[in-house]
Amino acid sequence: MSQSLIDSYITEMGRSLSGPRRLKSDLLLEARDSLTDAVDAYRDAGYAEEEAQSMALADFGTVAEVAPAYQRELALAQARRTARWFVVLMAAQMFLADESWRSTGAWSDQDPTAGYLFFTRFWDYSQMIFVVVAVLALFTFGLGVRYVSAPWRFARATGWLTLAVLGLKALASAALLLATPNLASGMVSSISLTHPASLFTLLGLAIWVLPNWYVAISAVRCVAISTARRLGTAELGRRRSALYP
Amino acid sequence: MPGTYFLDHHDREVLAVLERGPLYGYLIMEALRLRAGEELDLPTGGLYPILRRLERLGYVRSAWVALDGRHRRTYELTEMGRQAHVR
Structure with a gap:
């Protein structure tokens, strides 16, 4: 199963977030899990792999959209x-x-x-x-x-x-x-x-x-x-x- | 309502969803979508920082749990979260 869209999204997200390493990898792992669940659901609903991935990503929100809320948690943890x-x-x-x-x-x-x-x-x-x-x-x-x-x-x-x-x-x-x-x-x-x-x-x-x-x-x-x-x-x-x- | 002042609409919806039992992220999102009906003004990626915030505030606790051969971060209400939701 190709995960290329999800992979590059998580990579981009990882690049735009910084803070305590453990919390960050925990957050990214959870985001990846969530996207995987969404892709599975779309695939089960009959969508092709590529389409399922981009729909899951659309639901998740762009990095620019969701990163600030994640970054706040990381900033707080660092503080x-x-x-x-x-x-x-x-x-x-x-x-x-x-x-x-x-x-x-x-x-x-x-x-x-x-x-x-x-x-x-x-x-x-x-x-x-x-x-x-x-x-x-x-x-x-x-x-x-x-x-x-x-x-x-x-x-x-x-x-x-x-x-x-x-x-x-x-x-x-x-x-x-x-x-x-x-x-x-x-x-x-x-x-x-x-x-x-x-x-x-x-x-x-x-x-x-x-x-x-x-x-x-x-x-x-x-x-x-x-x-x-x-x-x-x-x-x-x-x-x-x-x-x- | 001391202690609940900083809960916004989404926070309360999440607490309401968790009242029926522990869930992991994607299922919480599904439940939120069902509750919201027509339209939910929250991307899935916006849910996870909310969950972390609720955990920081002491309303929920989380743990990685093995489910169906996968590890999932599962959230459940604390006693405080239960009370905050009732009010």
Whole structure:
């Protein structure tokens, strides 16, 4: 049985949609199933294969017509994922920061200045606010969808906000690294080729930095797939199925 | 009607169809066509995002079920979906 028309339709649909891979392939699989059912029904009603396929496709709607509604679900899923990992990252690193820095010998020989203390306190509170905001975003994209109409409108903003906070976070980390005596030098001195423990330090740094990149990439995807053009409100045309006259 | 504010006409029709039992996409579409009679202003491709949205809202749940040797994504009402439809 030739499925060429259906195949190229699904391919075209796949090209015009983007978002979390599993959800996308799930949606495409379901669309293909639906088209296969429709072709079967038209064939059983006596139509030739080619004709049955184009009638099934006509019932399904053009890619331009139906893709925006699909893309909204994908954008929401991406925004939810970004917000979720952002919360995990911020909360985990907020609590781990003190612990990991102490081990490098920072502030072992002098007391912090007032300005330094003010900055760290300010940053601590900022981080808490970010976590609260991210939890709110998570609610909006989770249970909150019941109370928020068109929640996908916030997908793009979620991506931008996440990127902005990650940028601030990188700046604050760099500032703290430079302003804390013995922190940077403690890290550098613990890294040496002869010392096996330096592997752990490098591993620790990687574990610290990589999740930031992961969340950033998720946020960039969130922004890229949630453009107004992709989520646009295509009017669904009226149609009559030949099977139900 | 708290919680049901964002259900539009199509959403309610889908919930009404599912009230009689779990169905997969194509059969839901057939039932919608029969209910609408003359003309249905919804292409088949418009149904699936509606089903996902209803699932996101907690009115339906879905699972891939093996039927007649094929896997089909089958939808059924949750308790909330049942109540939302009654109202």
